[in-house]
Amino acid sequence: MQTFGAFLVSFLAASGMAAALPTEGQKTASIEVAYNKNYVAHGPTALFKAKRKYGAPISDNLRAAVAAKHSLTKRQTGSANTNPSDSADDEYITSVSIGTPAQVLPLDFDTGSSDLWVFSSETPKSSASGHVTYSPSKSSTAKKLSGSTWSIEYGDKSSSSGDVYTDVVTIGGFSVKTQAVESATKVSTQFVQDTVISGLVGLGFDIGNQVSPRPQKTWFSNAASSLAEPLFTADLRHQETGSYNFGFIDTSLAKGTIGYTPADGSEGYWGFTATGYSVGGAQLNRNSITGIADTGTTLLLLPDNIVDAYYNNVESAEYDDSQEGVVFDCSEDLPSFSFGVGGQTITISGDLLNLTPIEEGSSTCFGGLQSSADIGINIFGDVALKAALVVFDLGNERLGWAQK
Ligand SMILES: Cc1noc(C)c1CN(C)Cc1cc2n(n1)CCN(c1cc(N)ncn1)C2
Numbered sequence: 247m248q249t250f251g252a253f254l255v256s257f258l259a260a261s262g263m264a265a266a267l268p269t270e271g272q273k274t275a276s277i278e279v280a281y282n283k284n285y286v287a288h289g290p291t292a293l294f295k296a297k298r299k300y301g302a303p304i305s306d307n308l309r310a311a312v313a314a315k316h317s318l319t320k321r322q323t324g325s326a327n328t329n330p331s332d333s334a335d336d337e338y339i340t341s342v343s344i345g346t347p348a349q350v351l352p353l354d355f356d357t358g359s360s361d362l363w364v365f366s367s368e369t370p371k372s373s374a375s376g377h378v379t380y381s382p383s384k385s386s387t388a389k390k391l392s393g394s395t396w397s398i399e400y401g402d403k404s405s406s407s408g409d410v411y412t413d414v415v416t417i418g419g420f421s422v423k424t425q426a427v428e429s430a431t432k433v434s435t436q437f438v439q440d441t442v443i444s445g446l447v448g449l450g451f452d453i454g455n456q457v458s459p460r461p462q463k464t465w466f467s468n469a470a471s472s473l474a475e476p477l478f479t480a481d482l483r484h485q486e487t488g489s490y491n492f493g494f495i496d497t498s499l500a501k502g503t504i505g506y507t508p509a510d511g512s513e514g515y516w517g518f519t520a521t522g523y524s525v526g527g528a529q530l531n532r533n534s535i536t537g538i539a540d541t542g543t544t545l546l547l548l549p550d551n552i553v554d555a556y557y558n559n560v561e562s563a564e565y566d567d568s569q570e571g572v573v574f575d576c577s578e579d580l581p582s583f584s585f586g587v588g589g590q591t592i593t594i595s596g597d598l599l600n601l602t603p604i605e606e607g608s609s610t611c612f613g614g615l616q617s618s619a620d621i622g623i624n625i626f627g628d629v630a631l632k633a634a635l636v637v638f639d640l641g642n643e644r645l646g647w648a649q650k
Pocket residue numbers: 336337354356357358359400401402404436437440446540541542543544
């Protein structure tokens with residue numbers, strides 16, 4: 247007859263878990279246990295299991311709460327088209343429904359920030375002119391989150407601020423019933439002038455949310471536990487319709503294999519490390535680049551040494567102070583730029599690296615690759631993301647990249 251300790255050790259050994267075997271006469275043993283970090287807790291389910299285990303009565307309400315969760319779980323997905331805002335692919339516009347009846351707004355999905363904010367009936371009329379706005383007073387499901395405010399400033403010094411409502415927000419057919427919708431009472435000039443978007447959907451990590459006194463969860467964070475898989479993909483395209491898919495990966499959108507690498511969400515961004523780079527199809531070097539995957543930034547922003555290594559291959563390239571970036575003759579055939587990630591190589595073709603003429607009709611063009619020196623962080627923005635299908639995998643805290 248085995249002692250419990252011996253049984254435990256043999257059970258753990260059989261189940262592949264480490265166990266410290268007690269030596270002869272020793273009366274103790276210790277084991278390492280790991281928690282399943284992909285498990286998404288559900289309170290009513292835990293209560294249901296405990297009551298069932300000990301034979302306690304289970305109310306109809308509790309049964310209904312558990313059924314609602316588990317009957318709908320693991321089947322839900324969402325899919326939304328996204329379109330470039332202008333001929334320079336400056337940003338991407340996705341339609342989002344807010345409130346009851348639905349108010350549809352064109353929003354900019356931004357994996358580099360974590361606030362869902364909109365132009366609204368509370369935005370000064372002079373600022374809101376030309377923008378589609380959200381009116382909480384016209385939504386039967388809107389509730390003021392009293393005492394909450396928000397304020398945000400982006401890398402380009404644009405900013406907005408205001409107060410907060412909760413309402414139903416539907417993206418690509420998937421609804422989050424009680425989403426924090428941050429209503430703008432103030433917006434900076436960059437947003438006032440950019441009438442093609444009415445706000446942002448932050449798809450960064452919750453830690454980056456700017457609501458005070460209690461930070462709010464992003465739409466994706468609220469959706470994750472009900473999605474078939476806690477992930478979304480970005481398929482941004484040059485001058486054509488792309489998509490954001492939630493809860494599933496449509497591998498047909500990519501040519502290559504998806505390579506995964508750990509994502510660091512500690513700063514609120516989707517941080518990762520590329521393992522090397524090359525210009526013009528040469529073999530990748532082994533100079534790693536740590537940066538963020540940022541759908542809200544137009545450009546690919548990398549260290550000066552890499553920017554120089556690239557533009558040394560572009561005859562007419564020069565730094566233009568007035569443009570605050572590298573420009574070149576639009577007639578130049580630009581080399582490609584490649585980076586390694588998750589065991590894959592992502593190659594950005596030369597034409598994706600020529601953003602557009604610096605102004606209408608000019609024969610001087612602005613580079614899609616620019617310096618990150620004055621930012622302090624490397625940013626794989628839309629210019630890089632357009633070359634790939636990118637998987638933002640919250641459940642496994644990883645990023646997937648596949649050549650498109
Ligand atoms: C952008 C942009 N580029 O050409 C145009 C036009 C625009 C729109 N622009 C004038 C208005 C604007 C400014 C910002 N956005 N939109 C999007 C959020 N911003 C970010 C996000 C982020 N992750 N990182 C840095 N800033 C700043």
